[in-house]
Amino acid sequence: MSLLVKICGLSTRETLEVALDAGADMVGFVFFPPSPRHLSLEMGRDLGRQVKRRALKVALTVDADDATLDNIMDVLSPDILQLHGKESVARLRDIKQKYGRPVMKAVPVATTADLTVLPGYAAIADSILFDARAPKDATRPGGLGAPFDWRLLENLDLKLPYMVSGGLQADNVAEALRVTRAGGVDVSSGVESAPGVKDPDMIKAFIRAARAIQELSVR
Numbered sequence: 001m002s003l004l005v006k007i008c009g010l011s012t013r014e015t016l017e018v019a020l021d022a023g024a025d026m027v028g029f030v031f032f033p034p035s036p037r038h039l040s041l042e043m044g045r046d047l048g049r050q051v052k053r054r055a056l057k058v059a060l061t062v063d064a065d066d067a068t069l070d071n072i073m074d075v076l077s078p079d080i081l082q083l084h085g086k087e088s089v090a091r092l093r094d095i096k097q098k099y100g101r102p103v104m105k106a107v108p109v110a111t112t113a114d115l116t117v118l119p120g121y122a123a124i125a126d127s128i129l130f131d132a133r134a135p136k137d138a139t140r141p142g143g144l145g146a147p148f149d150w151r152l153l154e155n156l157d158l159k160l161p162y163m164v165s166g167g168l169q170a171d172n173v174a175e176a177l178r179v180t181r182a183g184g185v186d187v188s189s190g191v192e193s194a195p196g197v198k199d200p201d202m203i204k205a206f207i208r209a210a211r212a213i214q215e216l217s218v219r
């Protein structure tokens with residue numbers, strides 16, 4: 001199965017086009033006001049139209065209510081709902097039933113104890129995104145540019161597709177994949193020149209680096 005590459009937190013037409021042209025499989029749009037990558041609904045509509053099915057549109061929310069999700073569905077019609085908050089298993093089930101879209105549940109990781117939530121989520125979610133657990137004083141639960149110890153996933157026994165994220169960059173994505181054996185990689189800060197400012201050359205370099213590993217693994 002080929003490696004999925006997700007560029008998250010895209011917020012301009014220009015950098016979205018760079019990610020699409022460079023072959024990103026998934027493009028992530030953040031709807032979380034404290035984030036430097038937060039999109040207005042109108043911007044979400046605009047960028048969503050630009051994708052034109054060249055990649056999967058991922059809507060990223062944090063403990064969003066139905067009214068928020070209704071609006072995002074209306075303007076973006078995302079292919080995947082990435083739930084990056086403290087959403088319960090029951091909430092995942094409700095969201096899946098109401099919106100009928102695949103759900104990718106973000107699981108914050110700092111210690112092995114963080115993996116105890118997996119059986120519950122794995123019964124409902126369509127995929128898992130392992131991300132570094134945010135510090136207690138963080139203003140957002142993700143997009144912080146910090147990795148977790150990938151060795152925590154070395155003995156993972158998960159029947160669901162999963163992605164690794166958290167502090168990935170062009171120069172460490174190979175090691176992250178070697179250790180975690182993830183089916184996908186997700187990056188935000190590692191392709192930015194400043195928080196929320198995506199850098200075209202860094203986007204291209206990250207995707208090139210991820211594809212190079214994919215080539216090696218299929219030989």
Ligand SMILES: O=C(O)c1ccccc1NCC(=O)[C@H](O)[C@H](O)COP(=O)(O)O
Pocket residue numbers: 008009028030032035036037060061062084131140141142143144145146165166167168186187188189190
């Ligand atoms: O990107 C954000 O600002 C963000 C805000 C709130 C919740 C999640 C957020 N990002 C989630 C992602 O999928 C990021 O790509 C992931 O956390 C990795 O981020 P980074 O470590 O910056 O590459």
